[in-house]
Amino acid sequence: MSCARCGRGLTFNELGLNAKYNPQDKKLCIGCLAEWLDVPRVRLEEKIKEFLRIGCAMFAEEH
Numbered sequence: 127m128s129c130a131r132c133g134r135g136l137t138f139n140e141l142g143l144n145a146k147y148n149p150q151d152k153k154l155c156i157g158c159l160a161e162w163l164d165v166p167r168v169r170l171e172e173k174i175k176e177f178l179r180i181g182c183a184m185f186a187e188e189h
Contacts, residue, residue, distance in 0.1 A: 129155035131162075139174050142184035146173075 127136050130152035136144075137156075144153045147163060147170075160167040177185040 127153060129153065129158055131155070131158040137188060139185050139188060142177065142182070143170055143174065145184055146177075 127141070128134060129136060129140075131154055134155045136153055140156050140159070141153060143156065143159055148154060148159060154162060156170050157167055160170050163170075174185055178187065
C-alpha cells in the first residue's frame with residue numbers, strides 16, 4: 127500500500143498510525159500524516175514508541 131499523497135510505500139507502523147489518527151480511507155505516510163494533522167513528525171514517532179511500550183498489536187518493532 128502506498129501513501130495517497132506522495133506515493134511512498136507504507137510501513138506496518140504507518141498503517142497503525144492511520145488506524146489511530148486518520149479516519150479517511152486514504153492512508154498517508156508518517157510525513158504526510160504529520161502535515162495533515164499539523165503536528166511535528168517526531169510527535170508521531172514518539173506515539174509509535176508509546177504504543178509499542180504498551181503492547182498495542184497495531185505496531186511492531188521495525189529493523
